[in-house]
Amino acid sequence: MLETLAALSNGFAVALTPYALMWSALGVTLGTAIGVLPGIGPALTVALLLPVTYQLDSTYAFIMFAGIYYGAMYGGSTTAILLNTPGESGSIITAVDGHAMARQGRGAQALATAAIGSFVAGTIATAALTFVAPLMVRLALMFGPAEYFALMVLAFTTITSLFGSSVSRGFASLLIGLAIGLVGLDLQTGQPRLTFGSIELMDGIDTVVLAVGLFAIGETLYLAARHRFEREEIYALKGSLWMSREDWARSWKPWLRGTLLGFPIGAMPAGGSEIPTFMSYALEKRLSKHPEQFGHGAIEAVAGPEAANNAAVAGVLAPLLAFGLPTSAVAAIMLAAFQQYGLQPGPLLFENNPQLVWGMIASLYIANVLLLMLNLPMAGVWVKLLLIPRPWLYAGILVISTLGTYTLNNNATDLVILWAIGLLGLGMRITNVPVAPCIVGLILGPLAEQQFRRALVISQGDPSVFLTHPISAGLLTLAVLLVVLPALHRRRTPKAAPTAALAAPEA
């Protein structure tokens, strides 16, 4: 406890220097500005802004990432509320009542309760992260290769059964990601796999290229293919920009309850920020005196899920930092960013790079304060970004995507891969296959294989090691149950209403 506080104060000593504050401020501003653009969710925001940090020292780069990460979350909720196009699965619920409020001319109040709720939830959850992360590190120290492998299998199953419209589509996405992860030289034996004789493919396919290809190129292609058949509505901010006394009274409890749901679920290897937002919505509806308003602009239905979403986002960082285990698309890209700097999150990172880890955690607190200052008075400015004519907006997104991809390795090969992945993304979008499991699969697949083979080397080739180690056996059992139980449940109950809309943001 005291150790943690000391480490945190050292972190603040790093994060509060004017130089660090500048990068933090730049990160939250860019994160919000890019995150607010329709069609760009937090994962893509972080991926697109990676090149901006290439020349930075790793500590400041991650301080900036922390800002981008939180900023993109704030920006995403603005788009969800005013445009009804949630940029990521965590703000789908926000979009429902938030957009209804915007239609009634209460967009400003929806934005305010989202922003303040995000601040409250983000701050409490960051504090929780501060104390949970070192505990998780202690747990991680007990993990050998077999346990790591089992943990990753658990993450695979939860990610696939929680995202998207159907389990089979989730698995399809994960397996596509795992297959793409095979491309390149096998780490242990040096044999090329799935390279089809191409030298360029020997290095494998970059997580960032996959994320930009699926999220930016695939999504833009889909929107281009659909734009003639759809129209969107933007609602200007009007009337009082402040929340009334009643708005506050109806918001603060949902904020706190959302935080309580969001952080623990986000921090579990099961993870994700989507589930807690649904739970928060259901909880607020049950507790509300006006459940009939839900779905038609109830402020609680924005305050709770938005808080839950932001708390989960902080929670996701705990397994990422302690185990190197990404449980969301954004976390996968953060992990890729760590790898870009030759860093591997885990107990050793806390040991060897305390100024980086704690500087980043401290800057999460700072980012929250900066974002509140940035968002409440400047909501009107961000809204202006929504008014960019669509052809130029999407053309610009494509140009920036190719810029980010090219600068990754300074060669055009990545652009060829980007093109192919963009078409894959279009296909997945048309067939309602969620994208996030694919990205997590790509980055986690090779790591899982490495741990698997390492465990076998230690056990001298005996595969029963995964079942004889108690932690590993427990995690694997949990993973199997998570797939089997819902399937059995579905078989007994009649087919539920299709939830295809949840697979991907609807434009």
Place this chain on the structure above:
Amino acid sequence: MRRAYTWHRPDLALGSALVVLAGVVASSAAALPRGAGFFASAQFFPYLIATGLALVGLVIVRGARQPEDSQEAVPRLDGWAVLLIAAGLVAELVLLDTLGWIPAATVLFAAASRAFGERRLWLDILIGLALAGVLFVGFDQGLGLDLPVGSLVENWLDAD
């Protein structure tokens, strides 16, 4: 009365594609030299993934045979717009190393704007040039990254 069963085409295509991918992964794994111990070899994971892909693909293909009246509508798509953007991306990538970043990015910008229904080509080119120029100055000169320099435009912006 019996309901008419037909194939839901997107699902059929998705499932078949997964089965084909499974075949590709498995055959490439089969070509690897055999290592000592199957589980720890470079072949085990590819085979595992191929098996998974084939199973999921078959499940989706089976589910694609649905009663006609309960099928989800296939969304209408504008193939021309997709083609235009795909071509714009190829053009950028081909032109990048010869003409340089700014002209190549402008071509992509103009093609993509067109795909989204913007018809004023000269305006697209102007905005594309401006955006590509700002990005070039910001990233190449400001952040010290290397963007391709061609003979047409970038030299004007080079300070040295």
